[in-house]
Amino acid sequence: MTQENAKHCQAVPASLDYEQLLRGADLRVTRPRVAVLAAVHENPHADTDSIIGAVREDLTVSHQAVYDVLRAVTDAGLVRRIQPSRSVARYEPNTHDNHHHIVCRSCGAIADVDCALGTAACLTPVDDHGYAVDEAEVIYWGLCPSCGTPDPANPPVRKDFRVCF
Amino acid sequence: MTQENAKHCQAVPASLDYEQLLRGADLRVTRPRVAVLAAVHENPHADTDSIIGAVREDLTVSHQAVYDVLRAVTDAGLVRRIQPSRSVARYEPNTHDNHHHIVCRSCGAIADVDCALGTAACLTPVDDHGYAVDEAEVIYWGLCPSCGTPDPANPPVRKDFRVCF
DNA sequence: CGCATTTTCTTGAGTCATTCAAGAAACGAT
DNA sequence: ATCGTTTCTTGAATGACTCAAGAAAATGCG
Secondary structure (H helix, E strand, O other): OOHHHHOOOOOOOOHHHHHHHHHHOOOOOOHHHHHHHHHHHHOOOEEHHHHHHHHOOOOOOOHHHHHHHHHHHHHOOOEEEEOOOOOOOEEEEOOOOOOEEEEEOOOOOEEEEOOOOHHHHOOOOOOOOOOEEEEEEEEEEEEOHHHHOOOOOOOOOOOOOOOOO | OOHHHHOOOOOOOOHHHHHHHHHHOOOOOOHHHHHHHHHHHHOOOEEHHHHHHHHOOOOOOOHHHHHHHHHHHHHOOOEEEEOOOOOOOEEEEOOOOOOEEEEEOOOOOEEEEOOOOHHHHHOOOOOOOOOEEEEEEEEEEEEOHHHHOOOOOOOOOOOOOOOOO
16 A cells, blocks of 8 residues: 555454445345455555455455446445546545545556545535536546656556556 | 537537647648547537447548547547546547536436636645646536436436437 | 658457346345 | 345356558648
């Protein structure tokens, strides 16, 4: 875990707590679900493939199960799904603190940032066109420190958003 | 074009203006490029498939050409690509007014909204973690007027983000 | 204008994240 | 423990998007 992200990471809950989390959301407790929740908490902004990898260190699961679980816990609000343009889906624990993300255009690295406005103000667009708004998602785009200060030995790569985060 | 989006739509330029736009961006002027630019200006928030359809009303082009053109004009800054979570890529003319979007969770409808903060403030996260930020993208999530006021004759559909915008 | 150079478009195949479907296994309420 | 429901496994399919090689078209120059 990077220094940058530490602020938004509460202590990783023990296995028992994931059970609580699932039961609290009216979801059945299964080993794949606990393992996926653990993987999401331990790997900030991980994509599905990384989560499958992490889960399989403890357990044999099909990729389909991971997709199903991620959908279930996301729908239940336990996990937040983020998907910057041109990226695959990524997941993080839902901390309910309305923090946002900075994404590097070059390498795809993601960092957490606090909401500049506080939870409430952020939800108030000037004109909501009659929409019932319940979330404001902010993505800051730019270059991360390593990509912004070009290093000939380590050139920024556009495509490979998945290796570096 | 809906009333809601009218504010962000300048008059649709004539064909000649698209030529100017392309030349100004150091891009060669070709019939597919002019047609794609026109389609993007005439169809707010259209996905690639819709753009292919619109272009093919005037011209025979391969889908690959449309993908290539969209990439070229997006990289050149003539067009903005937006891709809310779980949606395919969508395109709009780059108006450089830093407006944002409201997306309906149910049907995927997208509406434009002005930036609540003005161009400058919006680019200033509280802590940029050393990133050189050049854009702040805000997506408000909620329910559009038709999905928010349930109508038994027209139930909200989750999956079909592409039919309704 | 006509040719050469470079870029762009066509054609057709391929990739990869994600989803679908059917049956087996696991959960939890009685 | 058993039953009914939900979840997981297996294997195939979908679909947006990309790759690659050659044909066609656009720009620059004589």
